[in-house]
Amino acid sequence: MQYQTVLKKMKTELNDEVQYYLDVENDFLIFNQLLDKELEISFEGYQCLNCGEEKKIFRQGFCYECFYKSAAVGDWIMKPELSTAHEEIEDRDLDFEKKVQLQPHVVYLALSSNVKVGVTRKSQIPTRWIDQGASKAIEIVEVPNRYLAGITEVALKDYVSDKTSWQKMLKNEISDADLIEEREKLKAYIPEEAQEYFLANNGKITEINYPVLQYPTKIKTLNLEKAHVYSGKLKGVKGQYLLFEDNTVFNVRNNEGYRVIITVK
Numbered sequence: 655m656q657y658q659t660v661l662k663k664m665k666t667e668l669n670d671e672v673q674y675y676l677d678v679e680n681d682f683l684i685f686n687q688l689l690d691k692e693l694e695i696s697f698e699g700y701q702c703l704n705c706g707e708e709k710k711i712f713r714q715g716f717c718y719e720c721f722y723k724s725a726a727v728g729d730w731i732m733k734p735e736l737s738t739a740h741e742e743i744e745d746r747d748l749d750f751e752k753k754v755q756l757q758p759h760v761v762y763l764a765l766s767s768n769v770k771v772g773v774t775r776k777s778q779i780p781t782r783w784i785d786q787g788a789s790k791a792i793e794i795v796e797v798p799n800r801y802l803a804g805i806t807e808v809a810l811k812d813y814v815s816d817k818t819s820w821q822k823m824l825k826n827e828i829s830d831a832d833l834i835e836e837r838e839k840l841k842a843y844i845p846e847e848a849q850e851y852f853l854a855n856n857g858k859i860t861e862i863n864y865p866v867l868q869y870p871t872k873i874k875t876l877n878l879e880k881a882h883v884y885s886g887k888l889k890g891v892k893g894q895y896l897l898f899e900d901n902t903v904f905n906v907r908n909n910e911g912y913r914v915i916i917t918v919k
């Protein structure tokens with residue numbers, strides 16, 4: 655069976671095991687059902703997710719021009735502490751920024767290799783954690799806007815990492831840290847403006863299991879632009895990565911905006 659699509663990140667659903675879906679033309683693929691099957695991915699060109707034109711993809715599925723003019727990729731996305739919509743100050747498009755920034759956000763701890771702190775819109779839980787390949791996660795504060803989440807993350811970064819090793823995550827090398835204990839330790843460092851939002855009664859750990867039959871031992875990243883065609887046996891899906899038997903990994907999200915043909919053999 656052959657499927658055409660412009661790649662977008664996989665959609666997920668948290669069950670006993672994460673379910674992974676990929677939109678393809680007139681259909682969708684469920685990767686959980688394709689484990690142990692031979693897949694071929696071939697690169698057919700680019701299609702910017704914003705303007706739809708066949709232009710080289712720069713970042714996040716957008717061509718260079720769209721990336722720099724779109725309100726959806728302002729600096730406050732990667733650095734929430736730079737959010738200003740709560741003060742009615744515009745970055746690129748105040749209406750859009752208000753819609754995204756002025757909604758509940760969560761600062762959390764996730765365990766994907768080491769413990770890391772992160773920020774997400776509340777509506778993106780548990781999607782965000784799954785996309786990062788976290789095995790466990792716990793919420794710390796739930797605040798009414800992105801700015802408060804950002805300054806909380808910045809304060810906590812002095813005491814816990816905000817980065818994680820994606821290679822270790824893929825190899826399933828995970829520290830055995832206790833998230834409840836870590837959260838207790840960090841409580842004292844939440845900035846004053848966000849203290850009242852500490853989730854005192856929500857110390858629940860979310861556990862996430864991925865459909866993986868075999869983890870890679872060495873990591874070979876598939877560069878589809880260079881390789882043009884790759885084929886291999888699918889052994890698992892974790893985060894936004896497809897994991898193949900020959901240690902090749904393919905980050906679907908990093909290839910957004912690429913037109914591909916996927917053949918299931």
Ligand SMILES: [Zn+2]
Pocket residue numbers: 702703704705706707709716717718719720721
């Ligand atoms: Zn574009």
